[in-house]
Amino acid sequence: MLNQDELQQALAVTEQLQRQWMIGAGEVAATVTLPESWSALLQGTSPEHARLLTLALTGQLQLMMTSGCSGQQSLHEKPLLPMLAVPTLPESLRPLFRRSLEGLSKQRSIDVACVLRLLSQRRVTAHPADWLPTNKEKSLPREYWPWCRWVADVAAMNTEAGETLSEDTWDQFYPAERLALLQDMRALEPDSARELIMQCAGREPADKRLSIVGTLAVNLAPADVDYLQSLLQDRSKKIATLASQMLSRLGTLLEQDSAEMSEEEVQEHAETYTLEKKGILKKRLRLRPKKMRSGKQNAIRTERLGGISLSAFARVLGLKVTQLLDAWDFEDNRPSDNLAFLTNAASTLSDDHIEHLLARLLSDASITHNDISLLEQVVARLSPEARQTCVQQILRGKDATLSFYDCLLLVESPLDDLLFTDLKNSGAWKALCNRIGEEFDGGYLENLHCCAELTSLGLLVPQATAAAVLDAVESMGLSLADPALDLLQLNNQLPILT
Amino acid sequence: MEISLETIQNLAPDQASLHAAKKLLKPAKWPLLGQDPGVNTIWGQCQGSGSNPYLTMADVVDHGYKCTCPSRKFPCKHVLALWWQFADRPDDFTVSDPPEWVHDWLGRRRKKSTSTEAETAGKVEKKNILLATGDDTPALSAAEQANKEAAKAQRAKQIKAATEASIRDGLVEFQQWVDDQLRTGIGGLMKEISSRCRQIAARMVDAKAANLASRLDEIPAKVLALPSHEQARKVCQELSQLVWLSEAWLVDPDDPDARRSVAATESRAVLLETPETLSVMGVWETVGEQIVTRRDGLISHASWLLNLDESAEQRFALLQDFYPASVGRRQGGERVGSVISAELIFYPSRLPLRATIHTQKACAPQVCDWPHEEVAPDTGFARKLCTIPWLESHPFIVSEGRIAADKKGRFYWRDSYGAWPLMNEHVSPLLQGCEIRRACIVWDGNNAELLGVQAKPWGSIAC
The missing domain is CATH 2.40.50 (OB fold (Dihydrolipoamide Acetyltransferase, E2P))
Incomplete structure (x- = not known):
């Protein structure tokens, strides 16, 4: 057994020898004195063999004497991933959850956040080994905010649970979290929220400021007018436009502050339409576009539709705004014009007018699956509860041609209430059953549309309905192991709130 | 849900596969057999030549199948044996929900005309399942059997002697090669490490020292994965260990550790x-x-x-x-x-x-901390090196630590003993952000590879 000094000496010899071998050495240099314990082993061997044995001994000594890193002061550790307030998914459901995410990644059209919202509705969260936010997601359920803060490495990550948003704590919150808190604040104390926005929004970059000002849409009231008027001079044109749209919703936008379209231009625009009466018994106003002479003129009309004051447009046509909304002909107008008109309406009309417009859209049989983007514009103005009601109304309508995937785009969370008896009478269900009947050949469902519809259903319906849907598709011959049913299975197996 | 022997015969790629499948029909080779009539699927775990049992699963209706064995015959003998057992003894297959690995396969598979392809392929060669069920070797008398065994033993002895002579020559050549590297400089070796290691590895293959050849072949990858200041030292250490190994074999070719590390692993x-x-x-x-x-x-x-x-x-x-x-x-x-x-x-x-x-x-998952010994990896590894000086690495369960990183982004396992540099290029953010109760690392004397952890409170996580 070597003592400490002998070990140190042996290690020093090892270093010397290795330096020699790096450049090449026929014999051990005279300056290197091998430890006595080694000499005994090397005695009587040829120089070549002695060299090999020396190599063997030095290598082993180094390996045996190596310890861990010594400079650990310069190492840093990532803060601990915070625990969420909501429990994680039961272990038995984690494989199904992972498969569901894998399936979604293949479909690409449905966001992971939809699955997380389904979990949130059942008061469970994902296991971090199965899913962690990536700093890119925007609309995650609130349960995951602590993880978002952790992933974003926000400086003051030790924000205490329940800490309120204020001027002092503004920077301690993750941006998406701050927006949601502002929306909450607007719902309860709109004036305090506005004051806070006035104090803090200025220090944020334009894109974040735009989202922050956007929270004023919740409980938008005449008390916000002064602040909105001041934003008309904001250095960001997008913010000035948003402020102008909000003022328009309040009906307090002054003509000089409105979009750059003059009365003459509004008049000129109105002249590109024909107002007709349609129907035999019940005469209905119909605003039809005149045929333009060139594509350039069509493009100008589309651009104007996006920026025109709809109240000015209605006035020039001799109509009220509600009459304009009723008269607009979705069939005759070009899709881009329909979209521009509805985007403008959704941005600038008051809540009453939006309600009127939505009723009009839902009752119009000409609004089909292809027009989902139109509906999305308007539904975005509704509260989460109103959106659920709207989708339930759509699904209960026998003639509606919107798909389940379309409906999923319209809601923020799975429906609280939808019976299978209602669902099976819907146009979407009948269309899905027909399509499955045509496509299914006894194996696994491969039709992408059917797969997306079943996945959407899994993310849309309550647990009892998911179970009934699974029974129904099984009776059509589908295997319950089919990956297209993974989300319905997850929905069915997730614990239910009691 | 059933499958006929005739169907299996048609699905088999050749007669040899049927013969091979027949040998797998013993229940002892199948610790797990299951079926789910709802999805027409049967599955089993077959103990093959690999150390892990092969996971075999098949559809008895559309004849789709999957097996984790490396066979290039489709279907392989394990799938054929699975069907065959189901045809003979369906009651041996426990009715249950498909396990995770079967469920994964069911989720991924797409219906294909497997049976048609197999039936078409089957027409190329005549196969008969009845031939596989019979014993095609003629019975030998006791004397003939004894002679046969003796001849076999003699042949084995001759082969062993020839192999050992070949390996001995190879190891002498290898030691000469190492000595050449020391004389001409490790620096020169490092400039041409891939080609020089490949050349000497090829010579060791010729000398029937297959496992030594593999280890030599892997030296460049091990060395080049390290930071440049550690590379020369690693080359010296690797060569020193292989010198130990060659010396051990030359002293006693029957030493099981040396034999396995130089020549081949027992079947x-x-x-x-x-x-x-x-x-x-x-x-x-x-x-x-x-x-x-x-x-x-x-x-x-x-x-x-x-x-x-x-x-x-x-x-x-x-x-x-x-x-x-x-x-x-x-x-x-x-x-x-x-x-x-x-x-x-x-x-x-x-x-x-x-x-x-x-x-x-x-077995159901166990909720317990991984048992571990109160010894630092370097100390533990040093002890193991005293037993087998050419040991490449050894696993350790380390406890109560965190993952840390230096300014260059290199990761470390840090616990009460110190900080151990990790070879892992990527460590998931989750692992970096949790308290680790137990971790499994493989320590090679200089660096560790983190393989899996038990994290607080997230449970077992693979790296």
């Missing part, structure tokens, strides 16, 4: 016939997996199993499989956390690690 069949093998019954948890594509084109798949019995002397077992890269690289970490109750048979060694599963049954 599973030989291992089972060896009387003095160590056999350990216990509850084993997979604590880490290493999947590496080697320079010779093979994929090395190592599964580290930990005996969950606190008082067990045999703590670790290594299940080592090799398969060609052409069958596709598997994803590592899938088995981490899985638990089996099994009897493992260890390859004879002064430090028994490598093992194969003799019998096993599935």
Whole structure:
């Protein structure tokens, strides 16, 4: 057994020898004195063999004497991933959850956040080994905010649970979290929220400021007018436009502050339409576009539709705004014009007018699956509860041609209430059953549309309905192991709130 | 749900496959058989030549199938044997929900005209399942049998002597090569490390020192993965260990550790016939997996199993499989956390690690901390090196630590003993952000590879 000094000496010899071998050495240099314990082993061997044995001994000594890193002061550790307030998914459901995410990644059209919202509705969260936010997601359920803060490495990550948003704590919150808190604040104390926005929004970059000002849409009231008027001079044109749209919703936008379209231009625009009466018994106003002479003129009309004051447009046509909304002909107008008109309406009309417009859209049989983007514009103005009601109304309508995937785009969370008896009478269900009947050949469902519809259903319906849907598709011959049913299975197996 | 022998005969790629499948019909080879009539699927675990049982699953209606064995015959003998057993003894298949690995396959598979293809292929060669059921070797008298055995033993002795002579010449050549590197300079070797190692590895293959050749072939990859200031030292250490190995073999070619490291690993069949093998019954948890594509084109798949019995002397077992890269690289970490109750048979060694599963049954996940010894990895490894000086690495369960990083982004395992540099290029954010109760690392004397952890409060996580 070597003592400490002998070990140190042996290690020093090892270093010397290795330096020699790096450049090449026929014999051990005279300056290197091998430890006595080694000499005994090397005695009587040829120089070549002695060299090999020396190599063997030095290598082993180094390996045996190596310890861990010594400079650990310069190492840093990532803060601990915070625990969420909501429990994680039961272990038995984690494989199904992972498969569901894998399936979604293949479909690409449905966001992971939809699955997380389904979990949130059942008061469970994902296991971090199965899913962690990536700093890119925007609309995650609130349960995951602590993880978002952790992933974003926000400086003051030790924000205490329940800490309120204020001027002092503004920077301690993750941006998406701050927006949601502002929306909450607007719902309860709109004036305090506005004051806070006035104090803090200025220090944020334009894109974040735009989202922050956007929270004023919740409980938008005449008390916000002064602040909105001041934003008309904001250095960001997008913010000035948003402020102008909000003022328009309040009906307090002054003509000089409105979009750059003059009365003459509004008049000129109105002249590109024909107002007709349609129907035999019940005469209905119909605003039809005149045929333009060139594509350039069509493009100008589309651009104007996006920026025109709809109240000015209605006035020039001799109509009220509600009459304009009723008269607009979705069939005759070009899709881009329909979209521009509805985007403008959704941005600038008051809540009453939006309600009127939505009723009009839902009752119009000409609004089909292809027009989902139109509906999305308007539904975005509704509260989460109103959106659920709207989708339930759509699904209960026998003639509606919107798909389940379309409906999923319209809601923020799975429906609280939808019976299978209602669902099976819907146009979407009948269309899905027909399509499955045509496509299914006894194996696994491969039709992408059917797969997306079943996945959407899994993310849309309550647990009892998911179970009934699974029974129904099984009776059509589908295997319950089919990956297209993974989300319905997850929905069915997730614990239910009691 | 049924399948006829005639169908199996048509699906078999050739007569040899049917013969091979027939030999797998013993129930002892199938520790697990199951079926789910709802999805027309049967499955089983077959103990093949690999250390891990093959996971075999098949559809009895559309005749789709999957097996994790590396065979290039489709369907392989394991799938044929699975169908065959189902045709003969359907009651042996327990009706249950498909396990996770079958469910994964069901989710991924697409209906294909497998049966049609197989039937078409089957027309190329005449096959008969009845031929496979009979014994086609004529019976020998006792004297003939004894003569045959003696001749076989004589042949084996001659082959062994020729092989040893060849290896001896090869090792002498190898030592000469090492000496040349020392005389001409390790610096020169490092400039041409890939080509020089490949050349000497090829010579060792010619000399029938296949495992030594593989280790030589892997030196460039090991060295080049390190920071430049550690590379020269690593080359010296690797060469020194191989000198130890060659010396050990030259002194005693029958030493099981030296023989296995220089020449070849015993087959599973030989291992089972060896009387003095160590056999350990216990509850084993997979604590880490290493999947590496080697320079010779093979994929090395190592599964580290930990005996969950606190008082067990045999703590670790290594299940080592090799398969060609052409069958596709598997994803590592899938088995981490899985638990089996099994009897493992260890390859004879002064430090028994490598093992194969003799019998096993599935086991519910255990909620317990991984047992570990209160010894730092460097100290523990030094002790192991005293036993086998050419040991490449050894697993350790380390406890109560965190993952840390230096300014260059290199990761470390940090615990009460110190900070241990990790070879892992990527460590998931989750692992960096949790308190780790237990971690399985493989320490090679300089660096560790983190394989799996038990994290607080997230449970077992693969790396």
